[in-house]
Amino acid sequence: MLSLCLYFHVHQPYRIKRYRVFDVGTDHEYFNDGSETDLNNERVLRKVAMKSYIPANETLLYLLYNHPEFRFAFSFSGVFLSQLEKQFPDVLQSFQDLVKTGRVELLADTYHHSLAFFHSIPEFERQVRQHRWIVSRLFGQTPTVFRNTELSYNNSLAKWAEKNGYMGIMAEGWDPILGWRSPNFVYHPKDCKNIRLLLKNYRLSDDVAFRFGQRSWAGWPMTAPKYVQWINAHHGNGQTVNLFMDYETFGEHQWEDTGIFHFLAELPREFLKHPDNSFKTPTETICDYEPVGEIDVPQTLTWADTERDLSAWTGNNIQQAALREIYALEKDILATKDLRLIEDWRRLQTSDHFYYMCTKYFSDGDVHKYFNPYDTPYDAYIAFMNALYDIKLRVQNKLIHTNVPLSAQSPVPTI
Amino acid sequence: MRVLMFGWEFPPHNSGGLGVACEGLARALVDKSVELVFVLPKKISLANDRLRFLFAHTAGTNKIYGIDVALTPYVTAKEYLLSKRYLEGNIYGADLFSEVMRYAKSVRDLIEHETFDVIHAHDWLSFLAGVEAKRISGKPLIVHVHATGFDQAGGNLPDERVYAIEKIGFDAADRIITVSRYTKDMLISKYGVSSEKIFVVHNGIDSSMYTYKQESNEFPWKRAGQKMVLFVGRLTMHKGPDYFLRAARRVLDFCPDTMFVIAGSGDMEFQIIRQAAELGIAQNVFFAGFARGENLRRLYESADLYVLPSVSEPFGIAPLEALASGTPVLISKQSGVSEVLSHALKVDFWDIDEMANKIVAVLRYPPLTRQLALYGNGEVRGITWEKAAEKCIALYNDMKVVHNNS
Numbered sequence: 127m128l129s130l131c132l133y134f135h136v137h138q139p140y141r142i143k144r145y146r147v148f149d150v151g152t153d154h155e156y157f158n159d160g161s162e163t164d165l166n167n168e169r170v171l172r173k174v175a176m177k178s179y180i181p182a183n184e185t186l187l188y189l190l191y192n193h194p195e196f197r198f199a200f201s202f203s204g205v206f207l208s209q210l211e212k213q214f215p216d217v218l219q220s221f222q223d224l225v226k227t228g229r230v231e232l233l234a235d236t237y238h239h240s241l242a243f244f245h246s247i248p249e250f251e252r253q254v255r256q257h258r259w260i261v262s263r264l265f266g267q268t269p270t271v272f273r274n275t276e277l278s279y280n281n282s283l284a285k286w287a288e289k290n291g292y293m294g295i296m297a298e299g300w301d302p303i304l305g306w307r308s309p310n311f312v313y314h315p316k317d318c319k320n321i322r323l324l325l326k327n328y329r330l331s332d333d334v335a336f337r338f339g340q341r342s343w344a345g346w347p348m349t350a351p352k353y354v355q356w357i358n359a360h361h362g363n364g365q366t367v368n369l370f371m372d373y374e375t376f377g378e379h380q381w382e383d384t385g386i387f388h389f390l391a392e393l394p395r396e397f398l399k400h401p402d403n404s405f406k407t408p409t410e411t412i413c414d415y416e417p418v419g420e421i422d423v424p425q426t427l428t429w430a431d432t433e434r435d436l437s438a439w440t441g442n443n444i445q446q447a448a449l450r451e452i453y454a455l456e457k458d459i460l461a462t463k464d465l466r467l468i469e470d471w472r473r474l475q476t477s478d479h480f481y482y483m484c485t486k487y488f489s490d491g492d493v494h495k496y497f498n499p500y501d502t503p504y505d506a507y508i509a510f511m512n513a514l515y516d517i518k519l520r521v522q523n524k525l526i527h528t529n530v531p532l533s534a535q536s537p538v539p540t541i
Numbered sequence: 542m543r544v545l546m547f548g549w550e551f552p553p554h555n556s557g558g559l560g561v562a563c564e565g566l567a568r569a570l571v572d573k574s575v576e577l578v579f580v581l582p583k584k585i586s587l588a589n590d591r592l593r594f595l596f597a598h599t600a601g602t603n604k605i606y607g608i609d610v611a612l613t614p615y616v617t618a619k620e621y622l623l624s625k626r627y628l629e630g631n632i633y634g635a636d637l638f639s640e641v642m643r644y645a646k647s648v649r650d651l652i653e654h655e656t657f658d659v660i661h662a663h664d665w666l667s668f669l670a671g672v673e674a675k676r677i678s679g680k681p682l683i684v685h686v687h688a689t690g691f692d693q694a695g696g697n698l699p700d701e702r703v704y705a706i707e708k709i710g711f712d713a714a715d716r717i718i719t720v721s722r723y724t725k726d727m728l729i730s731k732y733g734v735s736s737e738k739i740f741v742v743h744n745g746i747d748s749s750m751y752t753y754k755q756e757s758n759e760f761p762w763k764r765a766g767q768k769m770v771l772f773v774g775r776l777t778m779h780k781g782p783d784y785f786l787r788a789a790r791r792v793l794d795f796c797p798d799t800m801f802v803i804a805g806s807g808d809m810e811f812q813i814i815r816q817a818a819e820l821g822i823a824q825n826v827f828f829a830g831f832a833r834g835e836n837l838r839r840l841y842e843s844a845d846l847y848v849l850p851s852v853s854e855p856f857g858i859a860p861l862e863a864l865a866s867g868t869p870v871l872i873s874k875q876s877g878v879s880e881v882l883s884h885a886l887k888v889d890f891w892d893i894d895e896m897a898n899k900i901v902a903v904l905r906y907p908p909l910t911r912q913l914a915l916y917g918n919g920e921v922r923g924i925t926w927e928k929a930a931e932k933c934i935a936l937y938n939d940m941k942v943v944h945n946n947s
Contacts, residue, residue: 146898147795147905443915447908485916488883504886507909508902515905 129366129406129414130357130397131324132198133273133296134373137239138174138206139478141165141499142509149512154520156513157473164499168213175217178377183220185376185391190227193394197229197405200373201273204237204257205476207264218264225265231407232261234269234292240475241275241439243283244426245453253472254290271295271408275477277326277370277429278436281422284315284323292321294412296370298429299325303421310364312415316422322412323421326370326429330356335371339384347385350392358400366411370429439480444507449480451514455521462524471517474510482506542937543576545657545674547667558858559687562720562744563663569745569930575937578655582610582644582666606651610644638702645669652678658944659937661685665703668710681715681940683933685742686724691731692779692853708732715943716936718742720856721877727855740936743881744856745926751865753918754842762800762827763843768904769800771844771868773837773859774851776807781850781873781890783809783816788850790820791897796904797825804829804840841866845910846903851876852890860885864921869913871899881924884917 143159159165189196200221210218224230236242237257242250254272262268271294272287279297287295299309309325333353337343345352357367372379380386397403406414430438440446452474459471483503500506548563571577648670660682662671668684675682690699690707711717711732717739719725725741728734758764770789774780782803789801803813803826817826832840841847847863847870854876861878863870864885871886872879879887886899903910 146894147901148894148898443908443912447906485884485912502883502887504884504909504913507906508899511902511906511909512898 127365127402127404128358128361128400129404129411131366131368131406131408131411133201133233133368133370133408134198134375135201135273135371136179136206136373137203138167138171138209139203139239139476140205140209140473141167141170142474142479142506142513144505145509145512145516147512150516151519154470154516156470156516167209170499171209171213174374174378175214177382178374179217180220181382181387182373182376182390183217183224185387186224187220187227189391189394190224190229193398195398195405196394197231197407197410199231199233199271199408200225201233201235202261203235203239203476204253204260205239205473207260211264222265225267229407231271231409232265232267232269233296233408234258234261234272236275238472238475239275239477240472241278241436241449241477241480242453242475243274243278243286244436245449246456247286249453249456249475251290253475271324271412276436276439278426279423279428280426281316281424284318284321284423288315288318288321294322294324294408296324296326296368296408297421297423298427298434299327299368300427300434303423303427307419308364310360310367311418312366312412313419313421314417316420322417324366324368324408324411325421327367328429330367331369331371334369334386334389335375335379338375338380338386338389348389350389350396353389353393354396354399357397358403361400361402365415366406368411437486438484439477441484441486444503445480445483448483448507448510448514451511455514455518458521458525459517462521462528464520464524467517467520467524474513474517479506479510483510542574542659542934542941543578543657544570544937545578545580545652545655545660545678545680547580547660547662547670547674549581549663549667558744558856559664561858562687562856565745565747565926566929566933569926570933572927573930573934575930575934578604578606578657580606580608580648580651580670582608604655608644608647608651610640610647638706641666641669641706645673648674649677658941659683661933661937662710663687665690665707665710668706668713672709672713675713681944682713683716683718683936683940684710684714685718685720686728686855687720688855689724689727689731691727692724692855694779697778714738715940716740718933718936720744721880723875723877723880724855740932742929742932742936743877743924744858744861745924745929746858746861746865746921747926748865748922751838751841751862753867757839757843759839760800760802760843767798767800768796768845769802769843770900770904771802771804771840771847771863772850773804773832773840773847773863774849776803776805776809776813778809779852779854780805780807781852782813784850784852784890784893784896785848786813786816786820786822786826787893788848788896788900789826790822791893792900792904793822793825795897795901799825799904800827801825802827802829802840802844804832804837806831837862838866841868844868846871846900848896848900849873849876849878850890850896854878861921861924864914864917867914867918869903869910869917871896871903882917882920884913884920886913 140157142156143165145156157167164170235257236253238253240253242253272292273296274283277298284295309327313323315323338348340346360367376386376390426436427434428436459468482498482500483506485503549560652674660671660674660680662668663685664687671682690703711734719739719741722741725739728739729736772785776782817823841863847868849857849860849872851873856877860870860872873890874887875890888896888899
């Protein structure tokens with residue numbers, strides 16, 4: 127028996143426009159860039175929907191109709207869903223059509239695609255709750271398996287997820303953590319009894335997500351039969367192959383002309399040719415297999431870069447300072463009870479903002495591999511800090527009028 | 542490898558980046574065992590000459606020739622005429638251009654007694670000398686472009702005689718070195734030089750000559766708790782001091798406790814002083830005059846931000862000096878130095894608002910200031926003359942092989 131557990135992650139942030147010092151105090155719209163650049167959120171979403179979401183959804187719907195055995199999972203960020211709902215309801219509808227088949231599982235996540243777990247657990251919990259509401263409202267489903275932003279994971283997150291009733295949680299199947307063990311089994315996290323851990327098979331996942339269209343890669347050109355052969359090689363030494371990837375892999379990271387949609391369309395038929403093969407959603411995988419061991423992850427693990435840590439988001443001084451400042455506002459922001467203000471503050475917590483401030487790729491000479499809608503990481507930081515400055519002023523105005531004492535933790539600047 | 546190099550005076554005689562660049566490159570070449578026959582347009586004094594000092598410790602048979610012509614780098618025809626009267630007992634050429642010709646002619650005697658493999662000439666004033674040396678010796682010529690007539694003209698058309706001499710140099714040269722891709726593109730678009738002929742060799746800096754700054758309270762505005770934003774450069778159109786002032790005007794609306802310090806002199810000096818008054822910011826602008834050596838170092842170390850607002854800057858070594866001193870930099874995108882720096886803020890010189898936005902950000906957000914200074918300093922340590930010299934040597938070897946085979 128060998129099953130395939132597919133999960134696609136779908137996310138688009140609210141990118142901050144080139145918000146300048148002159149805008150502070152006068153313009154409270156941080157995310158409404160109208161330019162012909164990749165800071166224009168609506169423009170980016172339209173582009174990615176056309177290139178990726180719409181054709182990929184069509185392909186998946188076709189597969190669900192034609193292969194009763196086919197199933198998979200999505201994780202949506204709340205900020206993605208809210209943008210779709212507002213600007214592209216028909217695209218949202220096409221996702222809803224997929225979920226309606228009853229064979230698409232939705233995963234739990236933070237609404238704002240944030241790193242809140244590492245900075246404020248109460249705030250993290252509020253965002254997870256907010257995410258549960260929107261998923262339930264739009265899809266009528268309540269997630270039972272948790273995945274955190276950028277697949278970040280450690281023992282204490284697993285503990286949290288277990289305590290909060292999740293059946294399963296996901297992490298990167300990274301060799302230094304696994305040692306001699308294989309990612310192709312179900313495990314349980316360290317010191318956890320009830321929750322199960324699913325580990326991403328990063329080699330097979332990245333063959334599709336990163337290498338599919340790479341002509342310099344030995345595996346090129348990749349076809350469904352060839353790929354299924356690689357999967358089938360795990361018969362006898364694995365039970366589940368967990369393929370986790372960004373949904374934008376289809377059509378956006380790998381363009382249509384690489385044949386990626388054709389590959390996706392062929393994959394289930396090819397895979398199901400083997401009589402012992404099947405598709406399982408994450409929850410089914412967890413229910414159908416016994417855990418074979420315990421995985422200990424004391425340090426935070428992510429699915430990013432060769433370091434598989436948080437350094438792309440927290441590696442330099444400006445990233446750390448920006449994170450510190452935004453979470454220092456928590457108490458005062460919540461005291462305002464101003465939902466609009468609180469939502470703006472949460473949108474600034476989205477991990478992408480900190481990723482755009484990353485400078486570690488400079489030394490790799492690898493700058494071009496890394497996507498940034500800003501000219502430089504410093505431009506990203508300046509736009510972020512100016513927006514945060516405006517948020518601080520709004521908090522100040524609000525709290526002065528409500529006579530709530532300002533917290534000493536978040537000193538508010540004066541202009 | 543023996544190179545006939547038409548260079549320029551070394552600091553502190555000169556007043557700009559060309560002398561610094563020539564010294565840095567010459568020193569690194571000699572360190573890598575290249576023998577130089579170094580020719581400069583100045584009668585060299587026997588005592589206390591930095592050139593002799595540089596070459597004295599090397600084993601090679603380096604030679605120095607000073608030719609007595611009235612040429613200084615960065616001189617324009619107009620400046621030349623103005624400065625003539627200050628040159629004691631100078632009765633040489635009738636104008637700058639006949640001086641350039643005279644320089645070219647005088648190499649004839651000199652190279653008759655010299656052997657060399659390659660000729661390397663820095664900037665247009667020495668191009669004709671280089672071309673003449675090539676004509677006589679038949680050796681390959683490399684011309685090295687630190688600035689073009691277009692850069693000097695600050696957006697206007699260059700002097701057509703300068704342009705003509707540059708063209709002669711580019712046409713006669715076997716290879717052209719430019720100090721940036723920015724300058725390379727300019728040669729392609731404005732002079733019609735073919736791309737394959739041009740090689741980019743970015744300038745370097747000797748970071749060991751600078752120390753990472755300590756908290757400094759040397760200047761009165763610093764003692765008063767004001768922030769300091771620094772401009773260093775000649776006060777000419779192409780350095781963009783007027784853009785600096787207009788950005789300062791915008792910044793002061795947000796950060797009134799800021800002193801803008803302008804170090805330099807030049808033909809726009811009075812215009813800039815008047816502009817500061819007209820903008821109503823005279824009390825926040827300090828004119829430090831022309832600074833070099835220890836004075837310049839103190840300015841770098843005291844500043845919270847260095848700004849290079851150049852309209853057109855082939856390279857721009859000053860930002861590297863600022864970073865080597867631990868001061869963050871904001872640089873014009875219309876500069877060569879922006880090609881070698883990642884940990885710098887960058888802006889189009891004409892975008893006053895964005896320039897002000899970035900200056901305010903540095904003054905307001907200390908983590909930004911600290912990171913730009915620290916990471917930028919680390920980056921500058923990797924921008925060395927050694928690397929520039931290695932690229933030149935590769936080019937020399939290449940030329941020598943081609944020449945010997947033909």
